[in-house]
Amino acid sequence: MSVQTMQPGARETAAGGPRQRYFYPYADNGGTVVAIAGDDFVVVASDTRLSSGYSIYTRDQKKTFQLSERTILGSTGCWCDVLTMTKVLRARMQMYRHEHNKAMSTGAVAQLLSTMLYHKRFFPYYVSNVLAGLDENGKGIVYHYDPVGHHDPGKCYTGGSGGALIQPLLDNQINYKNQENVTPEPLTVKKTVSIIKDVFTSACERDIYTGDAVAIQVITKDGITEELFPLRRD
């Protein structure tokens, strides 16, 4: 009689069967990730707040994972899935390294992540991914994922709880959408970092899961540099 909705783990009972409660395997731990690609660099940034409901677990957890010298993954959403997915991804990258005697390129990681996510199509990793890195020619590239592996390359993408607040602004400022009579200028690292700081400051005003600090990482051919920029803690 207790007809459950189509949630994983639920069973329809026949009339008078044992009644069950089901357990929900996901949680939303918040967080926002942004990545912007330039001609010879990529900037990846994430806030550092990990939440659960109205509580803050910690103010010091960044959502970016360095996968190699040239590739950084930003993942937010269900934190238990984020941890597991990145652990498995790193293991797979190590296996590739041992098999092919070279590190995985950004494009290869992008494809691998996509297949990994689709492999769990019927019990997904509840994660928003943004993969950023330098391709073989040293040009910056950003990929955006849905929870089951659809991915798209592009110039700038956001993910996470504040993603919807930030993406329209970046479309306008980075991709010059809906602007008339404007000459596109090539992006510099300085301008990009400045834009990132602005968008996060705005997003954390309106999104309760975004705040505390932004960890901004810049990938260039010379390596990866990191900066921590404080945000509102409320």
Add this chain to the structure above:
Amino acid sequence: MMWKIPEGGHSPLVFIKIPMFLCCGHLDFKHLTSTMDLMPLQASQPFDPSKYRYTGPNVQPRQLPNTRSQAPITTGTSVIGLQFDGGVMIAADKLGSYGSLARYQNIGRLMRVNDHVILGCTGDYADFQFLRDIIDQKMIDEECLDDGIVTRAPALHCWLTRVLYNRRSRFDPLWTTFVVGGLDDDGKPFLGFVDKLGTAYTAPQIVSGMGGHLATPLLREKMEGQPPLSEEAARELLIRCMTVCYYRDCRAFSKFQIATLKAGSIKIEDDLEVKGDWEVAHFSKEHA
């Protein structure tokens, strides 16, 4: 997942191997719940499910309801942990609640894992006891290996995360939240949190359960942006938090324990009690 039961007699302790490997598609072990009782206790080989399937006439695959526990029964409330200068300190009260009944009033929810790790558990007490036995056996196995490697707090934290995540992925969670404390490989204090979904993080102060709402603000106020606390200041802060939790958490209890870990020593103080100030009761007509 492989269940290996050691040869030569009853052992209540089982060695669980968790393949933290590829995210493979679901291997469906649901039929094991009905055929598990056919498995001999002293198996010398891993259990082979294909040998135990009923193949006679009138076989109808019955959709059995999921009989795994989905709710905790005997539970412990908050565990409060904080780092201080040179170590970590964890406190938990001694109550096992049976719903709203304060049923078991002298249970220990803190555990000394080995010389380098302490942990506390919130949630279902039976699941804690289950994992406690497994962890104890792990420590014995490690000592027998005698290779100079000891499990430290970050390693146990990681292992617990994997175990709890795998259980949640099989829709059979261990309904527990752990606070793991110790020193990491560099000798710096480490405090980690793992919940029943496998969500894990580290922080200078960690509170599980209801105390997350009550004690976390008190801890952060004293610790954020400050130099590390001394051991005495940490202990005082912890007792203050336990007091506030006792005032405001309906499932808390006045008797509690504190476990302190510093380089080279672990101390578990038992029989501590929240005194509390109940003067305010006189303001109420009923208690005048």
